[in-house]
Amino acid sequence: MSSYVGICVGLARYGICAAVFYFLYLYIYRILLHPLRKHPGPILAKLSDAYAGYFVLLQRLHLATRENHLKYGVYMSSPLHGNEAHLSSQAPIVRHGPERLVFNSVPALQGESIPKITTHGRFANLEDIYLNDRVGKSFVYDLTRQANGTVNIFNAIDKNVHRRKRRFDDNIRGPHMLTGLEPFGLCDLMSRGFEVDNGTLQDPRALILLSALVAEQEASTASQGGPRRTAHVATTPWLKVLQFSVGAALVSEVDAGSLRAAVLRLLRKRVSKLVLIPLDHVDGHKALAQLGMDSMLAADFGAWFWNTFKVDVPFLDLLSTTMSLEDLSVLVEKKLTDVQEG
Structure with missing residues (x-):
């Protein structure tokens, strides 16, 4: 024993x-x-994928990725500054795992116009990644195949097979198949009380559709006896001092009583359109994430926010669990007040 x-x-x-x-x-x-040893990144990420897994469990991987891009800035020489090295504001490539690189820009992904200092002090472009024939999909896509092994456009690993299926699929499910349905969808939303505002309607090719929608909205407002607020603009102190573009956006909220209240009203209406929830259900004290704001809606909302108020809000702030419409209205009021005083 x-x-x-x-x-x-x-x-x-x-x-x-x-x-x-x-x-x-x-x-x-x-x-x-390792072939990826020269790329900057956290030391733990170079050792194991457990680094990324830890942040996945915390639901903070996207935040950790951005922080690492800011932290691991690489020194690169620039032909505009001679031999002087400068710290880039954000590293375009970060090693986020033993076998994984995270790219932060389209040029970094495609290897275009990204200067890389070599051991001899010369400049070279990073190799094209996205368009490289040697780079393909992961073997994980094989797990999504059907029992008989049929390959579709989503799990085809071979680029030639994917290209052939994509060409055939475009003729059946291309964007043109949905174009004719857009007016019906917009009219349906309008009939349910939502003020339709779609960015694609700003395209010159959509002017006819846009004109029809605007005419219908104006007719609906007139039939409901909509108030004519333009007569009160001259008697509204906070509205008279604003820039023309900002004042034009807030003129519909002239009876709000203050600049902050008017901005909050406009923000609530915009979120109601984006998330498609009734206006009275949009709580200005709740975080945008709790109102249903995802990354795609945040991108649309951020672009509209800048075009309307000329105030820039970081994208991740719109997705945070603390930023609310009240906070945004305070920010806009402060920025616009600073511009007036300046």
Whole structure:
């Protein structure tokens, strides 16, 4: 019995030693010998994918990625500054795993106009990543195939197969198949009380449709006896001092009583349109994320926010769990007041 225990203890020791040497070799390889070793990034991310997994569990991976892009800025020489090195505001490429790179710009992804200093002090462009034939989809896409192994446009790994299926699929489910349905969808939303405002309607090719929608909205407002607020503009102190474009956007809220209240009204209406919820259900004290604001809606809302108030709000602030419409109205009031005083 004792000999059996001794054999087990010996095997356990050999196993532990083998595991230690294996992981030691693996980590040394990933840090010093790996093909991606020269790309900046957190040391823990270079060692294991557990780094990204930890932030995934915390639901903060997107925030950690942005922080790493800001933190691991790389020194790159610029031909405009001679041999002087400057710190880039944001590293275009960060190593976020042993086998994973995260790109922060289209040029970094495509390898265009991204200067990389070589060991001899010369400039070279990073190799094209996205359009490189040697870069393909992960083997994980094979797991989405049907039992008979049928390949579709979503799980085709071979680029030639994907290109052939994409060409066939475009003729069946192309964007032109949905174009004729857009007016019906917009009219349906208008009939439910939503003021339709779609960015694609600003395209010159959509002027006819836009004119028809505006005419219908004006007719609806006139039939409901909409108040004519333009006569009160001259008697509204906070509205007279605003820029023309900002004042034109807020003229419909002239009876709000104050600039902050008018901005809050306009913000609530905009969120009601984007999220498609009744206006009285939009709570100005709730965070935008709690109102249903996702990344796509935040991008649209941020662009509208800038075009309307000429105030820039960071994209991640719109997705945070603390930013509310009240906070945005205070920010707009402060910015516009500073512009007036300046």
